Amino acid sequence: MTLVILALVIWVAAWALNAWLSNGPLSNSRIAGIAVPLIFGATVLIVWELVVRGMNVAAVILPPPSVIAGTFAQNLPTLWADAVQTIGKGAVSGYIIGCGSAFIVAIIVDRYDFLRRGLLPVGNFMAALPIVGIAPILVMWFGFDWQSKSAVVVVMVFFPMLVNTVAGLRDTSAMQRDLMHTYAAGYFQTLIKLRLPAAMPFVFNGLKIATTLALIGAIVAEFFGSPVLGMGFRISTSVGQLALDMVWAEIVVAALAGSAFYGLIALIERGVTFWHPSQRK
Structure with a gap:
C-alpha cells in the first residue's frame, strides 16, 4: 500500500510540474515543449511500476515496466x-x-x-x-x-x-x-x-x-x-x-x-x- 501512496504523490507532483511548465513563464519555450511529454511519459511508467508492485498484480495480467524492459x-x-x-x-x-x-x-x-x-x-x-x-x-x-x-x-x-x-x-x-x-x-x-x-x-x-x-x-x-x-x-x-x-x-x-x-x-x-x-x- 505504501508504493501505491508513493505513486499517487509522484503523479500529483508531476501534474503540478507539467501545469507550471505549460502555463508558466517557460510555456512557449523549446524546453517546455520537450520536458512536458518526457515528464508525462516517465511519470506513467513510474506510477505503473509502483501500482503493479504495490497491489501485487499478477504478471499474466499486467507485468511491470521493469520486467518488460528486461524481456x-x-x-x-x-x-x-x-x-x-x-x-x-x-x-x-x-x-x-x-x-x-x-x-x-x-x-x-x-x-x-x-x-x-x-x-x-x-x-x-x-x-x-x-x-x-x-x-x-x-x-x-x-x-x-x-x-x-x-x-x-x-x-x-x-x-x-x-x-x-x-x-x-x-x-x-x-x-x-x-x-x-x-x-x-x-x-x-x-x-x-x-x-x-x-x-x-x-x-x-x-x-x-x-x-x-x-x-x-x-x-x-x-x-x-x-x-x-x-x-x-x-x-x-x-x-x-x-x-x-x-x-x-x-x-x-x-x-x-x-x-x-x-x-x-x-x-x-x-x-x-x-x-x-x-x-x-
Missing part, C-alpha cells in the same frame, strides 16, 4: 527479426504499393468525373470492411508469407490515400484555375504547377494516416497465418503461452516503429509544404 533486452534478436518480417517486408511494401497506386488513380479520377462519381462510393464501402474479414481471404490467396500481409496493407491504405488526394486536387479556387487559363496553361501544366502543389497537405495527411493503418494491417494479418516469424505471430503465440511480458515487448517495438514512421513522413511534409500556414510558427 525486451533479452530478446533483441527475436524482436528485430519479427520487426523485419512484419514492418520491413509486409508493412513497408504494402504502404509503398498502396499509397503509390492510390496517388496515380487519384489523378486519373480527377481527370474523369465519372470515375470520381463511381469509384469514391466504392472506396467508402471498402473502408468500412473489417480487417478481420479481409485478412483471412488475402492470406489464402497470397500464401502465408509477407506477400499476403502486404496485400492486406494495400487494401487498408489505398482508399484513405485516394480520398485525401482527390480532395486535395479539388481544393484550388476557381480564381486560381481561371488565372492559369488566362496564361494559356493546359490541363497537365495546371496540374503540375498549381493543383499538385496545392494538394500536398492533403496528400501528406493521407500518408500519415496510412502509416498507422499499414502497421496495424500487417500485424493483424499475421494472426491468420504466417511463417514462424513476425510481430503478429509472436503476439499470438505469446498470449497462448501467457508470456505477457513478450507481448508487451512486441507492443513497444510496434509503438517505436510507428512513431518513427509517422515522424519521418511528418519531417518530409515539413520540407515539401514549408509554404503552408500549418508549417509556420
Whole structure:
C-alpha cells in the first residue's frame, strides 16, 4: 500500500510540474515543449511500476515496466527479426504499393468525373470492411508469407490515400484555375504547377494516416497465418503461452516503429509544404 501512496504523490507532483511548465513563464519555450511529454511519459511508467508492485498484480495480467524492459533486452534478436518480417517486408511494401497506386488513380479520377462519381462510393464501402474479414481471404490467396500481409496493407491504405488526394486536387479556387487559363496553361501544366502543389497537405495527411493503418494491417494479418516469424505471430503465440511480458515487448517495438514512421513522413511534409500556414510558427 505504501508504493501505491508513493505513486499517487509522484503523479500529483508531476501534474503540478507539467501545469507550471505549460502555463508558466517557460510555456512557449523549446524546453517546455520537450520536458512536458518526457515528464508525462516517465511519470506513467513510474506510477505503473509502483501500482503493479504495490497491489501485487499478477504478471499474466499486467507485468511491470521493469520486467518488460528486461524481456525486451533479452530478446533483441527475436524482436528485430519479427520487426523485419512484419514492418520491413509486409508493412513497408504494402504502404509503398498502396499509397503509390492510390496517388496515380487519384489523378486519373480527377481527370474523369465519372470515375470520381463511381469509384469514391466504392472506396467508402471498402473502408468500412473489417480487417478481420479481409485478412483471412488475402492470406489464402497470397500464401502465408509477407506477400499476403502486404496485400492486406494495400487494401487498408489505398482508399484513405485516394480520398485525401482527390480532395486535395479539388481544393484550388476557381480564381486560381481561371488565372492559369488566362496564361494559356493546359490541363497537365495546371496540374503540375498549381493543383499538385496545392494538394500536398492533403496528400501528406493521407500518408500519415496510412502509416498507422499499414502497421496495424500487417500485424493483424499475421494472426491468420504466417511463417514462424513476425510481430503478429509472436503476439499470438505469446498470449497462448501467457508470456505477457513478450507481448508487451512486441507492443513497444510496434509503438517505436510507428512513431518513427509517422515522424519521418511528418519531417518530409515539413520540407515539401514549408509554404503552408500549418508549417509556420
